[in-house]
Amino acid sequence: MRVRTLEIDGQMMTGAPGESIFNVAWNNGIHIPRMCHLGGLTDVGACRLCLVEVEGQSRLLPSCMTPVREGMVVRTNTPALQKHRKLIVELLLAERNHVCAVCVANGACELQDLATSLGVDHVRVRYRHPQCEVDLSHPRFGLDHNRCILCSRCVRVCDEVEGAHNWDIGHRGTNARVISDFGTAWGDSESCTSCGKCVQVCPTGALFSKGASVGEMRKDRSFLKYIVTAREKHQWIR
Amino acid sequence: MNIEELIETEQQERERQAGLRNRILCCSVAGCTAAAGSAAIRGSIEAAIQEQGLPGEVEVCGTGCLGLCGHAPCVRSANLNETYHDVTAADAPYLVRGDRSRFEGRTVRDTDAFYAGQCRVVLENAGRVDPERVLDYIAAGGYKGLLKVISEMTPFEVVEEIKKSGLRGRGGAGYPTGLKWELVARQESPVKYVICNADEGDPGAFMDRSVLEGDPHRVLEGMAIAAFAVGATQGYIYVRGESPLAVERVRTAIRQAEREGLLGNRVLDHNFQFRIDVRIGAGAYVCGEETALIASIEGQRGTPRPRPPYPPEKGLWGAPTLINNVETFANIAPIIRKGSAWYASMGTAASRGTKVYALAGRIAKPGLVEVPMGTPLRTILFDIAGGVPAGYAFKAAQTGGPAAGCIPAQHLDVPMEYESLQAIGSMIGSGGLIVVDNSVCMVDLARFFMEFCMDESCGKCIPCRAGTVQMHDTLDRIIKGRGSEADLDLLAELAGLMRATSLCGLGMAAPNPVMSTLRHFKDEYLAHIHEHRCLAGSCTPREEVALV
Incomplete structure (x- = not known):
């Protein structure tokens, strides 16, 4: 296998053909911000946080979906990119009701961590304060649309790893919501296997285990690596 | 059908049509049928042909858009090379007889500016061919x-x-x-x-x-x-x-x-x-x-x-x-x-051929026109489409719908081609041309297009999903007289983000109407912000005082 040699933020790196810029950077200690990407799931390029500058390209490219090429020169953290990322996080925080102080995921929230690391100390756009529902119909888990950022990780893990496809995105624009089955209550879902994978991959407090109080929800994603590795190496049939 | 049969069919049909005394073609696209009932008119013409004993000599059929959609329904008389607009069922016998005096003031000849100024390639069969045959x-x-x-x-x-x-x-x-x-x-x-x-x-x-x-x-x-x-x-x-x-x-x-x-x-x-x-x-x-x-x-x-x-x-x-x-x-x-x-050979060096435009808004002859690329906007709007009706003044033309920008009066002579429009912050887009007169507030127009993009955003990527909402709210604030100059900076910043980072063209282009109106009509924005008034007089911004 021929490796691809490229430059990311001034460092020379190598990646396998077809590997994404994001992965190569991550493996070499450069952590590009992201919300929708999660190793093991297919990428959708929706959050626009992992956009990077590639020399010779007029547009910014999503690093999670751009395969490395020989001789590529990539910049992942220019002032322009920082500015864009900050504003994207501000838009996310203003879009729904992200009130960390009363959130189950407080202290273990990817959105919170990202806002801190990007230096988002205030939000310049107006908070929208929409009225969002909370679905507590499932016996073990809850879905709080107030905290959802529509990263669609739950949709993909349910479809690709669990194989149930309980989740999908319904409606459009700012009214888009994660929906269970065809928009029924989660507790009435016929496809949900109650495996809880969606809860574990959710980056915020939108999906949580019942019984977790403020700041108590901790997510465990070790299962994902285990399953995906086993699948890739065909360990199931041994 | 093989090749010989195709050529033979063409010959036969041509001869058949040449043998007719006249063909009367009623526009049968949605603007004339649904909105103005050209199907009923076609029926009356059919009846008039029977009445005058001319079946086999005069034929009536449907055809593509004759272009004068604002004066529907339109009917064309093939051998007279004339198109009549605002036709009613009562006109049918005159159409069949070929009585032109009846249509005085409602006739557009092929030699008139409306048709002579155009160059029809895509629309070449409109007025010649029945879409259903x-x-x-x-x-x-x-x-x-x-x-x-x-x-x-x-x-x-x-x-x-x-x-x-x-x-x-x-x-x-x-x-x-x-x-x-x-x-x-x-x-x-x-x-x-x-x-x-x-x-x-x-x-x-x-x-x-x-x-x-x-x-x-x-x-x-x-x-x-x-x-x-x-x-x-x-x-x-x-x-x-x-x-x-x-x-x-x-x-x-x-x-x-x-x-x-x-x-x-x-x-x-x-x-x-x-x-x-x-x-x-x-x-x-x-x-x-x-x-x-x-x-x-x-x-x-x-x-x-x-x-x-x-x-x-x-x-x-x-x-x-x-x-x-x-x-x-x-x-x-x-x-x-x-x-x-x-x-x-048609058009300009970088933009060849012709382009169809859909004219709408405050214009004498709303409808479809096709002109070579590079035709000045003034020629399209004023020479071909008859300009802005009396009592109104041209203010701007919005090209390319919610993805593009407006062209103000000082740029009326811009050649309509890809690069020239880009240079003044607009684009041809798909070819919609909405003419706006002095009574329209440009901030309100920008808000209208932003509302459209907000409603039509799919919600997948954040810059478009949340950016359109924030831009729309900011414009709304300005219109209602509660905006500040900082809001203009916010609009510019959101526009920059959406253009650079949106996933698809919808989000990338959504800020265009705002940025182009800000470029050409900044005074209207400032009047809303500082004086709480609308220069066009169409919206009533007023500082609301909370008395709580």
Whole structure:
């Protein structure tokens, strides 16, 4: 296998053909911000946080979906990119009701961590304060649309790893919501296997285990690596 | 039908039409039928023909858009070379008799500026061909382009011919059509697709719908030529469900073409197969974006995906896919028939050929016009379409719907072509032209387009989903007199983010109307902010005082 040699933020790196810029950077200690990407799931390029500058390209490219090429020169953290990322996080925080102080995921929230690391100390756009529902119909888990950022990780893990496809995105624009089955209550879902994978991959407090109080929800994603590795190496049939 | 039969059919139909004393053609696209009842008028003309004992001598049939949509219904008398507008059922006997005095003040001759100023390629059959009769299309030289490529040319030569013509995609982005075809043709794949994007959704734009309703065979022929050039065997026309007549006409045309052997397993009895199916969209604006359109055909949620890979590499069901707009396909047959040199002789160096515009808003003759690329906006609006009605003053023209910008009065002489419009912060887009007069507030106009984009955003990527909402709210605040100058900076910053980071063209282009009105009409924004008043007098901004 021929490796691809490229430059990311001034460092020379190598990646396998077809590997994404994001992965190569991550493996070499450069952590590009992201919300929708999660190793093991297919990428959708929706959050626009992992956009990077590639020399010779007029547009910014999503690093999670751009395969490395020989001789590529990539910049992942220019002032322009920082500015864009900050504003994207501000838009996310203003879009729904992200009130960390009363959130189950407080202290273990990817959105919170990202806002801190990007230096988002205030939000310049107006908070929208929409009225969002909370679905507590499932016996073990809850879905709080107030905290959802529509990263669609739950949709993909349910479809690709669990194989149930309980989740999908319904409606459009700012009214888009994660929906269970065809928009029924989660507790009435016929496809949900109650495996809880969606809860574990959710980056915020939108999906949580019942019984977790403020700041108590901790997510465990070790299962994902285990399953995906086993699948890739065909360990199931041994 | 084989090649000899096609030529023979053309001859016979031509002779039949030449033997008639007159043909009366009623516009039968949606603007004239649904809105103004041209079908009933057609019935009265039919009755008048019977009454005057002229069946077999005078014929009445439907035809494509005659262009004067604001004065529907329109009827054309073929041997008099005249078009009459605002026709009523009572006019029928006069039409049959050829009594021209009745239509004084309602007549537009072919030599009048409205038609003489135009250059019709895409619309060449409007007023000549009945969209529901394939024989009519054949008599007008139809399917001759397909015949030529199948019997005389190699796929490579077809691609080269389109490249030489200089045709650029008419859907809005203006990508060179020949290059796109070449990309698909080069792919090695047993399965390839050709898709016609008929998901026209810009407010005020109705070119593609009119072409499909008025001359559907032209689009089928263009697609078949494209399929031959790139090596595809299956095509799809993605039409939005809001155009039921277009869907019906296209389906009729496909059926006729299949029956005549112009589509199907052996096209024109040659070793070339091509089928076309219709897919109906549910009216999401974003489904006009090519990757969202493909997802929609596949039965998925109509959301775009990042490009690259572009559809020529990985499109419908992962196969190489050629996707062009209706108007682009409508240009193909004439280019093949008359040669690329003829096509390239029209327009400007960078933008060849002609462009159809849909005129709407405060204009004397709203409707469809087709002019060479590079025609000054003033010529289109004032010489051809009769200018702004008395009592109003021209303020701006919004080109290309919610994706483009406005052209103010000082730029009226701008040549309408891709690069010149870009230079003044607008673009041709799909070809909608909305004329705005002095009574319209430009901030309000910007808010209208932003509201459209906000409603039509699919919600997949954050800059578009949340950015459109924030921009809309900021504009709303300014209009209501609660804005500040800091809001203008916020608008600029949000616009910068959306342009640079949105996933698809919808989010990237959504800020354009705001930024272009800010560029040309900043005084109106400032008047709302500082003086709490609207310069156009159309909105009533007032500082609301909370008394709590």
